[in-house]
Amino acid sequence: MEIVSFKVSQYRSISGEISSDNFNGLTIVGQNNSGKTNLLKAMRVFFEGKFNPDLYDYEKDKPHGVKQGQTSFAVRFTFSESELDDVSEDLSQDDDDDDDDSIIELGVLGEQEEPSNSISFDDGSSKQQESKPTQSRGRKLSLRDRYLQLFNMIDDSRLNSPQNEVTVHLTISNKNNYFYTVFKGYKRKPEVTSSMYTSVERRFIEKILSSFECVYIPSSKSIDDIYHNLLVPYVRSEVASAMKTSVQVIHDKLLEVSEKI
Known part of the structure; x- marks a missing residue:
């Protein structure tokens, strides 16, 4: 996903x-005290405030002199x-569970043979084994x-088909x-309860x-701080991910060498 507007x-x-x-590559330019830094901090509040309550406090973060009103955001994304x-395939609103990443069951394409669900029978001379097709748990629900x-829970004439943006x-x-x-x-379908919709939403x-990942770097940060707090962890993560597939190969080779010594 990409951010279209904020x-x-x-x-x-x-x-x-x-x-x-x-x-995509936006640069914010403006006079001092025009709200550049606050716009960047607002983005962090939108993405991380739900998980980090220290990022926002109503009494401190509401505009000076404002006695009523609420901080609000509208962020448009594109797939x-x-x-x-x-x-x-065959996605329904019931394909969900309590996990953060729900898993839906596959249909015919998800069938596989598993010995644990096999059926044994005796034809009089020898025993044979027949595997019974079973359904795999399937795949995790994608963002789409x-x-x-x-x-599919919405029933509104203003929204007739799925959009590329949300x-x-x-x-x-x-x-x-x-x-x-x-x-x-937008209006929900009559059979869709508030709790059903809220859960999926x-x-x-x-x-x-x-x-998304928000990385806020204050202008006061030194090059050393940026290097150690941002660049090094990122490089380590990328290198570790690239080496992951080779770890077993290295382990096997070391084991082979140790047996020869």
């Missing part, structure tokens, strides 16, 4: 509303081509799967409670938030 209102020095588009194609689950709204109350919503203002939003 909108925030009632946050710190942003007493009205600030919106930005075209986030990549690969994400649009990553769709499960979760979007389609949510879309907008996530966030409102933070004066009690520091986070309220994320998708398809804001929550999982979809959490999957979106977890697919």
Whole structure:
């Protein structure tokens, strides 16, 4: 997913509303105290505030002089081509469980043979074994799967078909409670209860938030701080991921050498 636009209102020095588009390589330029840093911090609040309560405090982060109102966000995302194609067959709104990444069962394509479910029979001379096809647990729900689950709960003439983009709204109350919503203002199908919709919506939003990583680097940071706190951990992670497939090969070779010594 990519961010298409970001909108925030009632946050710190942003007493009205600030919106930005075209986030691929965006550079924010402006006068001192025009809200550049607060816009970046607002992005971090949107993505991480739900999991880190220290990032936002209503009394401290509401605009000066504002007695009423709530901090709100509207972030529009677009699905990549690969994400649009990553769709499960026969997806229903019931394909879910309590895990963060639910697993749906595959149909005929998911059948496989497992000896543990085999059937033995005796033909009079020798015993034979026949394997019974079993259904594998399937695959994890993709981001697009979760979007389609949510879309299929909507019944509104303004939204006739699935879109390539989706907008996530966030409102933070004066009690520091986070309220994320998708398809804001659209009608649900009569048979879809509030709890059913909220459950699917929550999982979809959490999957979106977890697919992004915010790295905020204050201008006061030194080169050494950036190197040790940002660059080194990233390089280690990438190298470890690249070496993962070779670890077993190295282990086997060391074992082979040790047996010859």
